[in-house]
Amino acid sequence: MKKTNLEVSSGSKYKRRDFLKKSAIGAAGGVAALSIASPAIHAQTKVRWRLASSFPKSLDTIFGAADVFADAVNQASNGNFKISIFAGGELMKPFDVLDGVQDETVECAHTAAYYYIGKDETFALDCTIPFGLNARQRNAWMYDGNGMKLLREFYSNYKMLNFPMGNTGVQMGGWFKRAVRTEKDFKGLKMRIAGFAGRIMQGLGVVPQNLPGGEIYQALEKGTIDATEWVGPYDDKKLGFNKVAGYYLYPAWWEGGPQLSLLVGKKAWNALPSSYKAMVNSAAVHAHTDMMAKYDSRNPRALKELIATGTKLLPMPKQVMINAFEISQGLYADLSKKNSNWRKIHADWEKFRKDQVDWWKVAEKNYQDFMSYQL
Numbered sequence: 503m504k505k506t507n508l509e510v511s512s513g514s515k516y517k518r519r520d521f522l523k524k525s526a527i528g529a530a531g532g533v534a535a536l537s538i539a540s541p542a543i544h545a546q547t548k549v550r551w552r553l554a555s556s557f558p559k560s561l562d563t564i565f566g567a568a569d570v571f572a573d574a575v576n577q578a579s580n581g582n583f584k585i586s587i588f589a590g591g592e593l594m595k596p597f598d599v600l601d602g603v604q605d606e607t608v609e610c611a612h613t614a615a616y617y618y619i620g621k622d623e624t625f626a627l628d629c630t631i632p633f634g635l636n637a638r639q640r641n642a643w644m645y646d647g648n649g650m651k652l653l654r655e656f657y658s659n660y661k662m663l664n665f666p667m668g669n670t671g672v673q674m675g676g677w678f679k680r681a682v683r684t685e686k687d688f689k690g691l692k693m694r695i696a697g698f699a700g701r702i703m704q705g706l707g708v709v710p711q712n713l714p715g716g717e718i719y720q721a722l723e724k725g726t727i728d729a730t731e732w733v734g735p736y737d738d739k740k741l742g743f744n745k746v747a748g749y750y751l752y753p754a755w756w757e758g759g760p761q762l763s764l765l766v767g768k769k770a771w772n773a774l775p776s777s778y779k780a781m782v783n784s785a786a787v788h789a790h791t792d793m794m795a796k797y798d799s800r801n802p803r804a805l806k807e808l809i810a811t812g813t814k815l816l817p818m819p820k821q822v823m824i825n826a827f828e829i830s831q832g833l834y835a836d837l838s839k840k841n842s843n844w845r846k847i848h849a850d851w852e853k854f855r856k857d858q859v860d861w862w863k864v865a866e867k868n869y870q871d872f873m874s875y876q877l
Contacts, residue, residue, distance in 0.1 A: 549582065552608040554599040556612065563796050564670075564715075567792065593608065600660070600765060604662060611765045616698070623837055624841065624848075630758060633758065640761050645666075647850070652847045665764040665783065675752050675753055676751055677743040678691075683819060689706075695710050722747060735808055751815075
């Protein structure tokens with residue numbers, strides 16, 4: 503078992519970096535300014551952590567968030583707090599990273615919490631569930647609502663704590679080898695789709711498959727699956743899905759604003775000086791904001807490039823979305839009867855979602871609708 507490497511050494515005086523001077527890094531939900539401890543304290547403390555990612559190195563957006571995080575911590579600590587990053591499959595399987603943190607094989611992990619609904623469906627509420635919050639709404643729930651507090655209580659059962667660290671925004675509805683325009687077209691399709699979305703798709707006649715990002719292309723190429731969802735144009739183009747599937751649906755009703763998480767083991771966390779804890783928090787917010795900015799910036803160009811190469815855009819059939827919504831609400835109600843963890847957090851989340859949707863109907867939606875017609 504790997505333990506946190508904490509050793510004290512003499513060193514030169516710590517020079518404050520701009521990163522810490524501006525440690526109240528902005529996020530949509532708002533982040534309070536952090537107080538940083540005396541430079542003399544953390545200048546003498548050397549820490550080495552390992553971070554296990556669920557994602558392949560080829561994706562500079564999702565996997566890259568861990569690099570952004572580690573670089574920020576390294577700079578803020580003047581090189582005294584180093585975090586080594588391992589892509590999915592290097593130290594452990596992509597979906598095993600939560601276990602790696604819990605059993606102290608690694609100090610932290612970067613993952614999508616909905617991969618772990620087999621342990622407890624409540625994990626999905628730290629990422630996204632079908633017909634959930636968009637990225638800004640989720641930030642609001644996490645940073646200014648009760649989201650962080652409730653989820654921290656939940657994660658304490660697994661000897662870890664969570665930090666939001668990335669969001670893709672609303673995702674695309676996936677790649678299909680043949681056109682799907684009605685409910686009937688979905689029946690019997692073998693589709694790579696994870697989490698609750700897989701359960702709901704199953705209710706629509708789809709045969710869900712759960713595959714890590716690095717294995718999807720080969721499965722689609724060989725015909726092991728007929729369709730796949732991943733993220734959106736920028737990542738999907740890099741993975742080459744357009745080369746083996748010609749139809750691209752929108753939107754992903756199951757991923758309105760999926761949040762990625764940094765999971766940190768409590769033992770490793772408690773061993774950190776307070777100044778290093780502040781660095782981890784600030785660096786995670788920085789990586790969180792950086793990922794969203796990259797997707798918003800890069801997806802429009804990538805979509806144009808995909809269309810130029812022959813990709814055909816299709817809207818998700820409305821009746822499919824209506825049926826999926828009804829199935830999802832029944833699933834959530836059933837879980838609230840069976841799972842006390844889910845019931846406690848989902849009740850707060852659901853109330854927050856209702857307030858957000860009511861507000862977005864007023865200003866946000868009308869503004870975007872107007873701009874859509876003008877440009």
